[in-house]
Amino acid sequence: MTVGAGISVADRNLNVLGKPVLTDVHDNVFVTSSSGDGIINGAFIGVRSDQTGSRRVFPVGKLQGLRFMCVFRFKLWWMTQRMGNSGHDIPTETQFLIVETSDGSHFGENDEVDDGSHQSAVYTVFLPILEGDFRAVIQGNANDELEICLESGDPAVKDFEGSHLVFVAAGSDPFDVITNAVKTVESHLQTFSHRDRKKMPDILNWFGWCTWDAFYTDVSNKASESFEKRRNFPKISYHDDGWQTVGMDPNSIEAKADNSAKLTHIKENHKFQKDGKEGHRVEDPSMGLGHIVADIKDNHNMKYVYVWHAITGYWGGVRPGVAEMEHYDSKLLFPVSSPGIESNENCDALKAITVNGLGLVHPEKVFNFYNELHSYLASAGIDGVKVDVQNILETLGAGHGGGNFPDNGIISCMSHNTDGLYR
Numbered sequence: 001m002t003v004g005a006g007i008s009v010a011d012r013n014l015n016v017l018g019k020p021v022l023t024d025v026h027d028n029v030f031v032t033s034s035s036g037d038g039i040i041n042g043a044f045i046g047v048r049s050d051q052t053g054s055r056r057v058f059p060v061g062k063l064q065g066l067r068f069m070c071v072f073r074f075k076l077w078w079m080t081q082r083m084g085n086s087g088h089d090i091p092t093e094t095q096f097l098i099v100e101t102s103d104g105s106h107f108g109e110n111d112e113v114d115d116g117s118h119q120s121a122v123y124t125v126f127l128p129i130l131e132g133d134f135r136a137v138i139q140g141n142a143n144d145e146l147e148i149c150l151e152s153g154d155p156a157v158k159d160f161e162g163s164h165l166v167f168v169a170a171g172s173d174p175f176d177v178i179t180n181a182v183k184t185v186e187s188h189l190q191t192f193s194h195r196d197r198k199k200m201p202d203i204l205n206w207f208g209w210c211t212w213d214a215f216y217t218d219v220s221n222k223a224s225e226s227f228e229k230r231r232n233f234p235k236i237s238y239h240d241d242g243w244q245t246v247g248m249d250p251n252s253i254e255a256k257a258d259n260s261a262k263l264t265h266i267k268e269n270h271k272f273q274k275d276g277k278e279g280h281r282v283e284d285p286s287m288g289l290g291h292i293v294a295d296i297k298d299n300h301n302m303k304y305v306y307v308w309h310a311i312t313g314y315w316g317g318v319r320p321g322v323a324e325m326e327h328y329d330s331k332l333l334f335p336v337s338s339p340g341i342e343s344n345e346n347c348d349a350l351k352a353i354t355v356n357g358l359g360l361v362h363p364e365k366v367f368n369f370y371n372e373l374h375s376y377l378a379s380a381g382i383d384g385v386k387v388d389v390q391n392i393l394e395t396l397g398a399g400h401g402g403g404n405f406p407d408n409g410i411i412s413c414m415s416h417n418t419d420g421l422y423r
Contacts, residue, residue: 006041007031007168014061016124016170017041019101022061022146029060032163034184042169042184045126047148052158055339059145063087063099070138071096075345076337076391079416090140092149092340095418097126097138098174123174125181127167128418130189133157135394135418136165137340151338153397164188185422192422199408201384203304208236212308217242220271221292235303237296238386238411243289243307245269246314252356259349260356262319266373285379293381306409307382309373310389315349317359318369328369329362335395353392360396374405384409390420 008015009031014022028048047058069083073093082091090097102122126146128136133152141147148165152158167188169181186194211219219242245265252260267288270276274287282288289307296302312318318330335354361369377385384405394417412420 006170007043012061014045014168016101016168017122019122021066021099021101021124022063024145025061026059028058030163031168034167034188041171042167042181044164044188045148045166045168046161046163047165049162052160054152054155054158056150056160057139058148058150059141059143060148061146062144063090063140063146064144066099066101068097068099070094070098073341073344073416075347076341076350076395077347077389077414077416087140087144087146088142090138090146092137092139092343093338093417094138095128095416095421097146098178099124099126101170120172122170122172123177124168124170125174125177127169127181127185128165129167129185130191130418130422131162131164132160134160137418138166139340149340153338153394157397189422201407201409203236203306203384203407203409206235206303208238208304209234210238210240211242212238212240215240215242219243221274233301235301236306237302237304238306238308240308240386241388243268243272244309244314246316247319249319249356259315260352261314262316262359263313263325264319264322265324266376288380289377289382290380297381304383304409305381306384306386306411307377308386308388308413310392311387312358312360312389312392313369313373315389316353316356318361320359328365330359331362332357333360333396334358335392337395350392350395354395358392358396378405383407384411386411386413388413390414391417394419 006017009025009029012023012025013020014025030046030048031043032046034042034044045060049056049058064086067083067085069081070090071079071081072091072095073079079095082089084090100121101124102120126138128138128148130136133154134150137149139147139149150160150165167181167185169177169184171177183194186192219239244263245267246261246269247264248261270278270280272289272292273282274291276282293305296305318325318328320330320332334357335350337350337354374385384407387410390412391414
């Protein structure tokens with residue numbers, strides 16, 4: 001069966017441009033042609049199964065003797081790369097895989113074969129994507145088989161179609177293959193935009209400085225004093241974690257990583273108020289975050305100022321029952337992470353949130369929460385936000401079924417999973 005002018009399953013092989021990439025392919029594996037116009041040599045891998053469940057693992061076929069590079073999540077928040085030449089080398093939570101399927105070089109060097117002719121290497125890209133309420137990732141097993149792991153994140157969501165789980169594309173230039181593969185997935189899902197079609201914010205044209213490595217959460221309004229000691233002034237200031245008003249629950253359990261604090265107010269804490277004192281809130285807007293932003297821009301020639309916040313407000317979410325935050329109807333939930341994530345590395349930050357819970361804003365109040373938060377920041381002169389902790393949402397799916405900054409001033413930080421990439 002030939003599909004997609006170059007991708008086929010025949011004689012129990014997944015063939016790419018006439019070369020087997022996977023062998024001993026299982027009988028329930030099939031490929032579907034790509035209907036997009038972004039790439040010619042591409043197709044979707046699917047599986048037939050009468051089994052249901054919120055987490056299913058499907059072996060596809062064996063990968064042996066071919067060099068590959070993959071990108072996988074070694075913890076909930078971060079990705080890194082790994083290389084190998086067999087299926088068992090592919091770690092769990094692999095988000096991207098590229099395989100060299102022929103000898104030679106696409107650069108035209110050292111690609112002469114025995115008969116004197118030239119043969120370019122062929123690069124095959126595997127992109128696990130989203131289908132309905134499920135996300136797919138790739139992993140290997142002890143038998144050198146490439147597997148597709150499919151998860152919904154909600155024990156109640158069990159039924160899936162299974163026809164478009166992994167997109168496969170091939171060609172002689174790995175950079176073109178990757179670009180065209182992503183554009184084809186964009187056309188198929190229609191849930192995200194390739195960077196070619198996104199508005200590029202002006203911050204990309206300037207050098208910036210972030211407070212995190214210098215101050216961590218001890219950052220205060222005195223951070224701007226460090227600009228006076230610099231010869232090369234940055235044009236962008238990123239105020240990271242440490243400016244918000246947060247607090248621990250009275251019954252919090254002490255954890256190795258202090259990441260379970262919860263947001264208790266939309267506005268800044270006392271460190272970012274003029275003459276602010278701990279335990280005392282100044283309500284005058286001119287004495288709040290705005291005066292710091294004005295000082296940075298006026299006295300230090302700063303062009304843009306950004307601030308950090310977690311997608312849930314703070315690491316531990318929005319604290320339920322706090323008077324200033326009651327209208328968001330946040331509910332205490334306890335994260336349940338994927339077995340694939342847990343098998344790679346135990347994360348102290350995740351453990352702290354898992355033990356103490358996360359205050360999740362009611363889904364119907366999310367717009368109001370972001371609108372009020374970002375409107376306040378914009379009124380204080382903030383030009384954009386650096387949004388973090390996105391991947392915690394995948395651990396809170398049970399029961400949920402899975403424009404204040406005109407320059408597109410939103411930085412997506414630690415958003416390293418297919419949910420973040422393709423939704």
